[in-house]
Amino acid sequence: MTDLPPLRPATRIVDAVHESLREGILSGVLPPGQPLSVPELARRLNVSRSPIREAVLQLVSDGLAVEQPRRGVVVATIELNDVLEIHEIREFVEALSARLCAERIDADGVAELRSIIARQEKCVAKDNAAGYFQTNAAFHEAIGRFSRNSRLHDILISLEGQMRIGLQRVSSEGEQRRRGVLEHAQIVNAIEKRDGDRAERLMREHIAKTRKRLAEQIRKARGEVAA
Amino acid sequence: MTDLPPLRPATRIVDAVHESLREGILSGVLPPGQPLSVPELARRLNVSRSPIREAVLQLVSDGLAVEQPRRGVVVATIELNDVLEIHEIREFVEALSARLCAERIDADGVAELRSIIARQEKCVAKDNAAGYFQTNAAFHEAIGRFSRNSRLHDILISLEGQMRIGLQRVSSEGEQRRRGVLEHAQIVNAIEKRDGDRAERLMREHIAKTRKRLAEQIRKARGEVAA
DNA sequence: CCCCTTCATGTTACATGTAATATCATTATT
DNA sequence: AATAATGATATTACATGTAACATGAAGGGG
Numbered sequence: 001m002t003d004l005p006p007l008r009p010a011t012r013i014v015d016a017v018h019e020s021l022r023e024g025i026l027s028g029v030l031p032p033g034q035p036l037s038v039p040e041l042a043r044r045l046n047v048s049r050s051p052i053r054e055a056v057l058q059l060v061s062d063g064l065a066v067e068q069p070r071r072g073v074v075v076a077t078i079e080l081n082d083v084l085e086i087h088e089i090r091e092f093v094e095a096l097s098a099r100l101c102a103e104r105i106d107a108d109g110v111a112e113l114r115s116i117i118a119r120q121e122k123c124v125a126k127d128n129a130a131g132y133f134q135t136n137a138a139f140h141e142a143i144g145r146f147s148r149n150s151r152l153h154d155i156l157i158s159l160e161g162q163m164r165i166g167l168q169r170v171s172s173e174g175e176q177r178r179r180g181v182l183e184h185a186q187i188v189n190a191i192e193k194r195d196g197d198r199a200e201r202l203m204r205e206h207i208a209k210t211r212k213r214l215a216e217q218i219r220k221a222r223g224e225v226a227a
Numbered sequence: 228m229t230d231l232p233p234l235r236p237a238t239r240i241v242d243a244v245h246e247s248l249r250e251g252i253l254s255g256v257l258p259p260g261q262p263l264s265v266p267e268l269a270r271r272l273n274v275s276r277s278p279i280r281e282a283v284l285q286l287v288s289d290g291l292a293v294e295q296p297r298r299g300v301v302v303a304t305i306e307l308n309d310v311l312e313i314h315e316i317r318e319f320v321e322a323l324s325a326r327l328c329a330e331r332i333d334a335d336g337v338a339e340l341r342s343i344i345a346r347q348e349k350c351v352a353k354d355n356a357a358g359y360f361q362t363n364a365a366f367h368e369a370i371g372r373f374s375r376n377s378r379l380h381d382i383l384i385s386l387e388g389q390m391r392i393g394l395q396r397v398s399s400e401g402e403q404r405r406r407g408v409l410e411h412a413q414i415v416n417a418i419e420k421r422d423g424d425r426a427e428r429l430m431r432e433h434i435a436k437t438r439k440r441l442a443e444q445i446r447k448a449r450g451e452v453a454a
Numbered sequence: 455c456c457c458c459t460t461c462a463t464g465t466t467a468c469a470t471g472t473a474a475t476a477t478c479a480t481t482a483t484t
Numbered sequence: 485a486a487t488a489a490t491g492a493t494a495t496t497a498c499a500t501g502t503a504a505c506a507t508g509a510a511g512g513g514g
Contacts, residue, residue, distance in 0.1 A: 012296060012467070039495065048469040053496090057281060061288035063378070069239060070475065070496060085376050088323065096319040149312050151290070151389075155382060162378075239497070266465065275499040280466090297466060297505065 013047050017055035020045070025064050025075055026164050032077035036065055063162045078166030080218050086159050086166075087211040091204055093155055094140060098187060098203035100147035102196040109146045113188045116142060120181050124174070132177050133167070139184055143191075143203075170214065180206075240274050244282035247272070252291050252302055253391050259304035263292060290389045305393030307445050313386050313393075314438040318431055320382055321367060325414060325430035327374035329423040336373045340415045343369060347408050351401070359404050360394070366411055370418075370430075397441065407433075 021041075024030040036056050042049045056073050059065040067073045101109075116139045123131035137160060144156040183206045190199040248268075251257040263283050269276045283300050286292040294300045328336075343366045350358035364387060371383040410433045417426040 014467080037495070050468050050470090054281075054284060054467095057284065058288070061285070072476090072495065085378055088327065088376055089320070089379055089382070092319040092323040093316070096315065100315065149315055151312055151386075152316055155316070159378075241497080264465070277498050277500090281497095299465065299506095 012051070014051040014054045014058075017041075017045060017047065017051050018058050021055055021059055022062070022064065022161070025059070026161060030075050032075050032165060034075040036073045036075065038072075063158055064165065076162065076165060078162055080166070080170075080214065080221065083163060083166040083170060084211065084214045084218060086163050087207060087214055090156075090159055091207040091211055093152060093159075094143070094207050095200045095204035097140075097144050097147045097149075097152060097156065098191065099196040099200040100149055100152070101143045102191040102194050102199040104148045105146040105191060109142075110188065110192050112142055113139065113146075113191070117181065117184050117188060120184065124177050124181050127174055129172065129177070132172075132180075136180070137164075143187075170217075239278070241278040241281045241285075244268075244272060244274070244278050245285050248282055248286055249289070249291065249388070252286070253388060257302050259302050259392060261302040263300045263302065265299075290385055291392065303389065303392060305389055307393070307397075307441065307448065310390060310393040310397060311438065311441045311445060313390055314434060314441055317383075317386055318434040318438055320379060320386075321370070321434050322427045322431035324367075324371050324374045324376075324379060324383065325418065326423040326427040327376055327379070328370045329418040329421050329426040331375045332373040332418060336369075337415065337419050339369055340366065340373075340418070344408065344411050344415060347411065351404050351408050354401055356399065356404070359399075359407075363407070364391075370414075397444075 021030065021036070030036070036059070038049050038052050038056060041052045041056070045052065056065065057067075060067045060073060064076055065073050066076050105113075116135055120132060120135035120139065122128075123135055140156065140160070144153045147153070183202065187199055187202045187206065190202055248257065248263070257263075263286070265276050265279050265283060268279045268283070272279065283292065284294075287294045287300060291303055292300050293303050332340075343362055347359060347362035347366065349355075350362055367383065368387070371380045374380070410429065414426055414429045414433065417429055
């Protein structure tokens with residue numbers, strides 16, 4: 001008999017709860033600082049406390065919530081500071097991701113990247129900020145996937161999740177988005193040519209721009225407080 | 228009254244169990260593939276199953292164990308492949324760590340790094356391989372700490388833990404260790420001079436050497452299998 | 455001899471019970 | 485009025501119960 005695809009394991013409640021809470025946090029329904037009370041979530045989701053507790057602890061491991069022992073878990077608050085920390089790391093791990101991607105991607109992968117960029121260009125043309133962010137995330141996720149390093153992929157996903165909590169604090173102008181999509185296109189060109197050095201350098205510079213804007217924003221905010 | 232440091236929270240059983248299992252895995256008492264049966268560990272450690280289950284799931288999040296839904300958790304097996312994956316990432320995140328360290332360390336920090344190197348030199352002189360690995364880990368951990376980026380520090384610790392499981396698969400000769408400690412000294416020199424560019428480049432090259440050795444080892448192992 | 459069924463055993467996943475503890479509104483005290 | 489003591493309420497951390505499920509050995513049929 002020809003091999004059937006393996007059955008997906010019966011969805012466990014804990015996974016469903018984790019997914020639901022994660023969505024709630026990333027969409028803003030559960031805002032930063034919101035307590036994640038195990039008994040209350042159990043009542044609300046109509047399951048027992050065990051899978052809730054496990055899911056909540058998962059979120060802590062994901063960096064999407066923080067635990068104060070004996071005082072419970074709350075949705076993580078991601079300050080500008082944290083977003084800067086995250087971009088310091090992204091500057092390097094996304095650069096690695098781009099390099100590995102250039103070495104390991106296939107033609108289908110390149111096509112997928114080009115299609116994401118096409119969607120993103122439409123968002124820029126229509127001045128659709130939300131769509132831009134979404135396709136931006138898809139672009140970086142795809143590059144992480146094609147770099148064929150599962151731990152690297154996990155790190156990128158973890159940073160992306162935390163970033164989304166803090167993202168409302170970061171402004172972006174249409175002109176920046178216009179340049180962003182151009183940079184993406186250049187990165188894909190380098191990847192297609194298998195030029196790992198260039199893909200790495202372009203990606204690093206791409207992220208560094210945002211990092212520097214963040215550092216500047218923080219410097220200004222600090223200045224206002226000090227003054 | 229002057230502020231006393233906050234009391235450490237009464238040690239929770241779950242934390243004690245997590246620590247104990249982590250030590251067991253890193254020391255090799257719990258070898259790769261070893262099942263982590265919740266009821267059995269509960270009997271052995273004389274506590275109920277709840278804190279055991281939480282601790283075991285923590286280990287999964289740490290990358291030190293792997294879960295097969297409905298089939299339990301076993302200690303992670305770190306193949307040469309995985310060690311290579313980890314070094315691909317370390318090449319970049321350790322380079323970042325060295326750069327940030329150069330920008331942010333203080334005089335006490337530099338003194339600590341020099342003292343670690345001094346200990347490491349003794350290990351090399353006495354051909355003490357275990358001591359070399361331990362001081363090596365201490366060196367990279369300290370640099371991670373002085374880079375003052377908590378998420379970066381967490382990533383480095385996570386990779387280090389997984390590496391230690393797989394480390395027995397990696398050989399190291401006295402000559403390599405001799406060069407390693409020299410490279411460490413050069414990195415600290417760059418850090419002391421606040422030369423972030425140079426610290427980053429030296430660290431990247433330092434890790435890349437190990438990465439390339441690993442890739443070579445894997446290529447040879449594959450060749451033998453194919454032949 | 456190989457394959458399938460059956461059954462015994464042990465585990466996971468979830469549910470629920472409860473003591474110790476944290477929080478907070480209210481009252482009592484200076 | 486500000487601070488401290490009190491008590492009501494809710495939560496965490498841990499313990500324990502149990503149905504569904506996985507595993508592996510023993511037995512039966514091809």
